[in-house]
Amino acid sequence: MTEPEQGKSPDNPWPVRAVATRVAKYIDRLGTVWVEGQIAQMNIRPTVVFIMLRDPAADMSLSVICPRDLVVNAPVRLTEGVQVIMHGKPNFHTGRGTFSLRVTEIRAVGIGELLERILRLRKLLEAEGLFDARLKRPIPFLPNTVGLITGRASAAERDVVSVAQSRWPAVQFAIRNTAVQGPTTVAQVVEALRDLDADPDVDVIVLARGGGDVDALLPFSDETLCRAIAACTTPVVSAIGHEPDSPLCDLVADVRAATPTDAAKRIVPDAAAEQALVSDLRRRSAQALRNWVRREQHVVGQLHSRPVLAQPLAALTARADEVHRAVTAARRDVTRLIATETDRIEHVSARLATLGPAATLTRGYAVVQAVSASGETSVLRSTDDAPAGTRLRVRVADGAVTAMSEGLDEAH
Missing domain, CATH: 2.40.50.140 (Nucleic acid-binding proteins)
Known part of the structure; x- marks a missing residue:
């Protein structure tokens, strides 16, 4: 082996x-x-x-x-x-x-070379759409908790917290202290961003740092940090430096604040200003309601002053005599029509009484009917229909009697 x-x-x-x-x-x-x-x-x-x-x-x-x-x-x-x-x-x-x-x-x-690199990175990120305004997420009107990434015991932290609490005392902060200058800045800020973005209670994240020279603000133009901001699902406010400073994270963030103080003003409303606004809106709405009521009262008054509404029965009163005459004429015509028809009916009735069989029977005539064995009757029209033994029914004016046929009367 x-x-x-x-x-x-x-x-x-x-x-x-x-x-x-x-x-x-x-x-x-x-x-x-x-x-x-x-x-x-x-x-x-x-x-x-x-x-x-x-x-x-x-x-x-x-x-x-x-x-x-x-x-x-x-x-x-x-x-x-x-x-x-x-x-x-x-x-x-x-x-x-x-x-x-x-x-x-x-x-x-050199600074010139660093700025050239930042310019190239800016063009790259812009080409990828990271600066697109349509991707910017709106800041909630009143966030439950504000995530704050800033240096430990820094002036930026004091400005954001104090100004925000003075505007809205109930505001809550989740503060992450990181390096804001030097080689460890990017890694610590990215980690804090991911931590706050994963917190469901945090509604907005503020990245704050005071002013500084180009070298001091270089980490906030880092590609890794810019892409981490773009990947956040929580709105991010960038408050890096002062008004003239513009690192790339300002362009990627959803909102750019000129200073940390400006960021505090953007993330929470001013309670006093909101109260004044509510009071002004209440005053304006009450005034608008009073004006509307006055306009409607004026319209109702104009409608009420019209004759048709001031004396609603005047038109009916003016037509009362005409209606009364029309009713009298209608009644007269109806009475005349009824009388005429009554006379016509009486004449017809008299003619029917004269021509009817009852009047004939009254004069002494009778109606003779032959009654069959089954009880059926038929008017007797010929002597041949009543041989001897035929049962007869004789109807006179005041009733009917039965008789029995003895046959043909030879005497006649």
């Missing part, structure tokens, strides 16, 4: 020195590189300077070692928060197992 390759199994491991040496050789093959970042920490020793170089857009840092003269004789004063570009060679220290960048050249990023 062959022995496994060294370093590939627990039975044949590499010693620490072998691993460290191989890592150092691999890193050494990388050659020199240019690196850009912000100075987060700097420790100046008699001969060398130890620098912690931080990425402003991510929570990552890199240890840098450079000669002391390189920092002392730099064209600009190097301090914490300064944006720099360094040229150096990656190095792995096998004794301590640490990685660092040994720098041979340091260049401070």
Whole structure:
């Protein structure tokens, strides 16, 4: 059985020195590189300077070692928060197992170059629609809780809280204190944004910082921060710097406030002003109602003054005689018609009485009917219809009698 390759199994491991040496050789093959970042920490020793170089857009840092003269004789004063570009060679220290960048050249990023980068980023974000006014979310009229991201014990925090509470004493704040300058600003502000945006009680988020120079406000033009603001579902108010300052986060935010004080005025209404407005609206509505009542009273008065409403029965009274004459004439015509028809009916009735069978019977005539065995009767019209033994019914003027036929009377 062959022995496994060294370093590939627990039975044949590499010693620490072998691993460290191989890592150092691999890193050494990388050659020199240019690196850009912000100075987060700097420790100046008699001969060398130890620098912690931080990425402003991510929570990552890199240890840098450079000669002391390189920092002392730099064209600009190097301090914490300064944006720099360094040229150096990656190095792995096998004794301590640490990685660092040994720098041979340091260049401070000039303001002109930073502004040019911000301009390019502005065009990029604008092309993506992050500045579109149609995407801006409205601030609620009276938020339950206001999220505030600002520096600890800063003037911006005092301005926002004091002004907002003076305008609306019941306002509640959820304050997140973060760095507002330096290499850690972006990461802390983005984390605070996500924390407040996830809170269902927070209705609006205020990002506040006092004024400062271009370098101090650089983190608020960072692409990561701008995209984090655009990703928030809660409306964001940007109050960075003063009126002349305009970092990119102002353009991405839903509302830009000129100052932290202006932000406080925008997020909550003024209780005294709202009370005055309510009082003014009540006064105006009461006056409008009184004016309407007066107009309607005037209209009703005009209608009431018209003759048809002032004396509603006058038209009927004027027509009373005419109606009375019409009623009298109608009654007279109806009475005449009834009398005429009554006479005509009496004449017809008399004629019917004269021509009817009852009058004939009164004169002594009779109506003879033959009665069959079944009880049916029929008028006797011939002697042949009444042979002997036929039962007869004889109707006279005052009634009827029955008789029995004896046959044909030969005497006649």
